[in-house]
Amino acid sequence: MASITINGQPRDVTADPSTPLLWVLRDIVGLTGTKFGCGIAQCGACTVHLDGVPVRSCSTPLSAVGPRPVTTIEGLSTDSTHAVQRAWVEMQVAQCGYCQSGQIMSAAALLDRNAAPTDADIDTAMQGNVCRCGTYQRIRAGIHRAAEMKRASA
Amino acid sequence: MRRFLMQADTTAVSRRDFVRVSLVLGGGLMVSVYGCGPNGEEPPRAATGGTLEPNAFVRIDTSGNVVVTSKHLEMGQGAYTGLATIIADELDADWSTVTVEGAGADDKKYGNATLGGLQGTGGSSAIANSWMQHRQAGATARAMLVAAAAAQWKLPVSELTTEPGMVVHAATNRRAPYGTLVTAAAAMPVPADVPLKDPSAFRYIGKEKGITPRVDAKAKGNGTATFTQDVKLPGMLTAVVAHAPRFGATVRSFDATKAKAVPGVRDVVQIPTGVAVLAEHFWAAKLGRDALTVEWDESAAYMKGTAEIMAQFREAAARPGRGVRNDGDADATITNASKTVEATYAFPYLAHASMEPLNCVVELKSDSAAIWNANQFPTVDRGVVAKIFGLAPEKITMHTLLSGGSFGRRANPKSDYVAEAATIAKAIAGRAPVKLVWTREDDMAAGYFRPAMLHRLRGGLDAAGTPVAWWQRVVGQSMMEGTMFADPTGNDTSSYEGASDHVYDIPNVFLDVHYEKVGVPIQWWRSVGHTHTAFAVEMFVDEMAKAAGRDPLEFRQAMLAKDPRRLAVLNLAAEKAGWGSPPPAGRARGIAVHKSFDTYVAEVAEVSLQDGVPRVHRVTCAVDCGIVVNPDVVRAQMEGAVAFGLGAALFGRIEIDGGRVTSLNFDRYRVLRQREMPEVTVHIMPSTEKPTGVGEPGTPPIGPAVANALFALTGTPTRTLPLVT
Numbered sequence: 073m074a075s076i077t078i079n080g081q082p083r084d085v086t087a088d089p090s091t092p093l094l095w096v097l098r099d100i101v102g103l104t105g106t107k108f109g110c111g112i113a114q115c116g117a118c119t120v121h122l123d124g125v126p127v128r129s130c131s132t133p134l135s136a137v138g139p140r141p142v143t144t145i146e147g148l149s150t151d152s153t154h155a156v157q158r159a160w161v162e163m164q165v166a167q168c169g170y171c172q173s174g175q176i177m178s179a180a181a182l183l184d185r186n187a188a189p190t191d192a193d194i195d196t197a198m199q200g201n202v203c204r205c206g207t208y209q210r211i212r213a214g215i216h217r218a219a220e221m222k223r224a225s226a
Numbered sequence: 227m228r229r230f231l232m233q234a235d236t237t238a239v240s241r242r243d244f245v246r247v248s249l250v251l252g253g254g255l256m257v258s259v260y261g262c263g264p265n266g267e268e269p270p271r272a273a274t275g276g277t278l279e280p281n282a283f284v285r286i287d288t289s290g291n292v293v294v295t296s297k298h299l300e301m302g303q304g305a306y307t308g309l310a311t312i313i314a315d316e317l318d319a320d321w322s323t324v325t326v327e328g329a330g331a332d333d334k335k336y337g338n339a340t341l342g343g344l345q346g347t348g349g350s351s352a353i354a355n356s357w358m359q360h361r362q363a364g365a366t367a368r369a370m371l372v373a374a375a376a377a378q379w380k381l382p383v384s385e386l387t388t389e390p391g392m393v394v395h396a397a398t399n400r401r402a403p404y405g406t407l408v409t410a411a412a413a414m415p416v417p418a419d420v421p422l423k424d425p426s427a428f429r430y431i432g433k434e435k436g437i438t439p440r441v442d443a444k445a446k447g448n449g450t451a452t453f454t455q456d457v458k459l460p461g462m463l464t465a466v467v468a469h470a471p472r473f474g475a476t477v478r479s480f481d482a483t484k485a486k487a488v489p490g491v492r493d494v495v496q497i498p499t500g501v502a503v504l505a506e507h508f509w510a511a512k513l514g515r516d517a518l519t520v521e522w523d524e525s526a527a528y529m530k531g532t533a534e535i536m537a538q539f540r541e542a543a544a545r546p547g548r549g550v551r552n553d554g555d556a557d558a559t560i561t562n563a564s565k566t567v568e569a570t571y572a573f574p575y576l577a578h579a580s581m582e583p584l585n586c587v588v589e590l591k592s593d594s595a596a597i598w599n600a601n602q603f604p605t606v607d608r609g610v611v612a613k614i615f616g617l618a619p620e621k622i623t624m625h626t627l628l629s630g631g632s633f634g635r636r637a638n639p640k641s642d643y644v645a646e647a648a649t650i651a652k653a654i655a656g657r658a659p660v661k662l663v664w665t666r667e668d669d670m671a672a673g674y675f676r677p678a679m680l681h682r683l684r685g686g687l688d689a690a691g692t693p694v695a696w697w698q699r700v701v702g703q704s705m706m707e708g709t710m711f712a713d714p715t716g717n718d719t720s721s722y723e724g725a726s727d728h729v730y731d732i733p734n735v736f737l738d739v740h741y742e743k744v745g746v747p748i749q750w751w752r753s754v755g756h757t758h759t760a761f762a763v764e765m766f767v768d769e770m771a772k773a774a775g776r777d778p779l780e781f782r783q784a785m786l787a788k789d790p791r792r793l794a795v796l797n798l799a800a801e802k803a804g805w806g807s808p809p810p811a812g813r814a815r816g817i818a819v820h821k822s823f824d825t826y827v828a829e830v831a832e833v834s835l836q837d838g839v840p841r842v843h844r845v846t847c848a849v850d851c852g853i854v855v856n857p858d859v860v861r862a863q864m865e866g867a868v869a870f871g872l873g874a875a876l877f878g879r880i881e882i883d884g885g886r887v888t889s890l891n892f893d894r895y896r897v898l899r900q901r902e903m904p905e906v907t908v909h910i911m912p913s914t915e916k917p918t919g920v921g922e923p924g925t926p927p928i929g930p931a932v933a934n935a936l937f938a939l940t941g942t943p944t945r946t947l948p949l950v951t
Contacts (some may be wrong), residue, residue: 088509103449202899
C-alpha cells in the first residue's frame, strides 16, 4: 500500500508499485479527468502536476510519487475558475476535448513559472501535448488570455 | 444501401420509408412517427411527466430546462452546439438553459437523409441534414408554448411574441417563463405546419462567438466531460486483448498460466480476434496481456509491406483501368499538344489516431444488453452486436458518449472494436460488464487506414498555354468494397470523388481507376476520397500552370467560369492572403481550392524552408458553406482541419513491413504539434444557400496549398507524401 496526496487529500492506494499514476488516478481513485492517450509519454493527455511540475502520469509509476502532492484537472480549481479554464471557455478552445485536461495542466504549469510567455515559450512548453483536433491556435490564444487574466487579478 | 440495412438491423428503414418519414418531419409532425421506434418505450404523446416533448429532438421541463437530443455524435466538430443552436433559435430558448444529450439507436427517429436514412454521423452532414427538421422541431415546441400562454391569458396567439425562455404579451406587459407553460402546453395537440422564422429574425443562427458558446466547453475544461474511457459500471472488468501481429492471422494456441497469476486478473478468454485478459483495472489487464504466450497461425496472414504495395500500384498504373470519365479525346490531344506535363503522386496509408484510443463498454444480461460507446453508426453497431448475442436489436440499448476524436474511425462498417467488446462479454457469459480498452498500439495496428493511393496524371497545353487535355488514372483499394455503401457494380466513387468531377474548364478529360486487392483494412478518414484527389488535382494544376508560364491563381480563375462559388472562395482567399503582393523574404505562397461535401474551401499557405524542412507560417482560408449556423464553430473546424491535413501532409505515414504495422505510437507516427501550427485566418463567405458541412472540407486543400508553395519556392513539385521523411 502507498500513501499519496491527490488534490490535497491523502489517499491510501493498494496497487502494484509499477502501476502508472494515470491508472491509479483513473481506475483506483476514480478521477477520470486525466486521460489515457498513448501510454509512452508522447501525447500529454495524462499530464498532472507533481509538486507543481507537469509530468506524464502514464509514465510515472506509483512508486515514484512519494510524498510529493499530485494535482489533477479536478484539483486545479473546484469551480472551473482557474484562469486557464476561464480563458479556455472564452476562446472556445476545446473541440473533442479529450486532450484538453492535459493541455490545461501543461498551460497552468507554464503560467505558474512564466507570467507572460511568448509564442516561443508556449511552443516549447506545449510541444509534448498533442491535439488531433488541431486546437493549437486557440491553445496559444488561450494561454495569452489566461496570462492577462492572472496579471489583472494579481 | 438497401441490402445493407436489411442485413445490419431489421429495424432499419428503407430509403423509401425514410423519404416518407422526412416528409412527415418536414411537416412538423414528428409525433406521428414517435413511439413507433424499435424500442417502443415512449408513448405517442407530447408530454412525459411534467415535460413538454413535442418531438424526438427537444424536451422542456417545468423549470424551463431545454434538453436537445442530438442524433449526431459529438466528436469535436461541434454537432451538439450546432444542432442545439438551430432548435434554440426557432424555440426562442434561453441559451443558458440548453443542454444536449446523445441519442440512442433508432433509424426511424434519427436517420440521416444523406446516408440514405441510416443513423450516422459522417460526410459533414449533421447540419445539412438537420437544418429544416430541427428548425421545425424548435418552432413546433415554441408554438405549443405560445398556444398555452394564449389559452391561459385568453388572448389570440397573434398578439403574443417570445423572448429567450418566455412568452410575452407586450401590450399588457405580461411574461410567462417557458417552464410555467410546459404542463399546459404538453396537453395540447402537436400542431402541423408551424411557420418558421424569417432569417432576419434569427437571434442565434449566424451570430458571433459568445452568443451561443459551445455547450460542452466547460465540461471539457474541468475533467467532467464523460467519454467511453470514463464509464465505470459496478463490477466492471477491463479487457485488454492480445491481437494478431499481422492482418488475417489467428490464434493457434495460448498459455495463460502466467497471465492468470497477475494480481487483479480475473479471466483470460480466446475470442475470434485474439486473446482477451480481463482484470479489475487496466494496468492488471495490461500486465496480464504482457504475461501471455500466444502462438499465431499466420498461414492466411497478409505478409506484404508498404513498399511492395506501392510497387503493385505503380505496375497497375501502367495498364488501362475501369473507365470513369471520357470527354473528347484526352489521349490524342495530349499526343498533339504543344506542351505536355506528366506526374505520378503517391499517398501513404494514414491513421486516424484519435486522442481517445478505441474502447467500448458492454453489459450483457440474460435477455438484453447495453453498449456504452461513442456511437457514430449506432444502428450498424447494434445490428452487429445483436447477431453476436443472438438478441433482437431492440433488446440492446445504445448509450452514446462524447467521442475523443474519430475522424471517421468510429464509423467502422464492420463495427470492429464494438464487436470485439461484445465477443468478450459473450465469452464470459455476461458475468461482468466489460470495458474493452485498446492501447495506442492496438489502435494503430488494427488498420482501417486511409488507403494508400497512386494518381498518374498527364496534361496537354496549347501554344497559348491553355490547358486542352487532362488524363488521370487512380490506383488503390476500394474503400467501399465490402461495406454497406458498396455499389453492386463494384464501382467506388469515393476513390476518385473530387477528381473525376473537377470543374476546370478543359475540353478533353479522361479518368480511369484500378481497384487493387491488398490485405490491409482501410476506411474513410476525414474527407474520404478528397484526402488524395484534391492533392493530385491541385498539385497537377500548378504543374500545368508552371509549364504554361502562368500564375497559379490566374490559371485557375480562367478555368472556373462555370463554377462561381468555387471561383469566389478562390478569389477571396487570394485577396485576403495578399496574393498579388510579394511574400516576406524567404517565403512563397501556394493556393488550392476544393469542393467536398458541397462546401467550397480555398486555402493559401505561406511557406519557407528552415534547415530544409517546410515551415508553414500562415494559412488564409475562405469557406462557403451556405448559411452559417455557428461562425465560430466554422472557424474552429477550418483551423482544426488545416492542422489535421497539414500534419498528414508534412509527417503522416503508416509504415507496414512484412505485414506488420511498425508505426504504432506517436513516436513513429508523427502528427502536428504546437510549434508546427501556422497562424490560420478564416474568412466565411456570406450566403443564403442551404447550409452544408464543415467538419471535413477544410482538410483537402491544405496539403496541395503547402506543396504548391514549396513548388513556387524551390521549383520542385511534390510527388510523394509526406513532405518530411
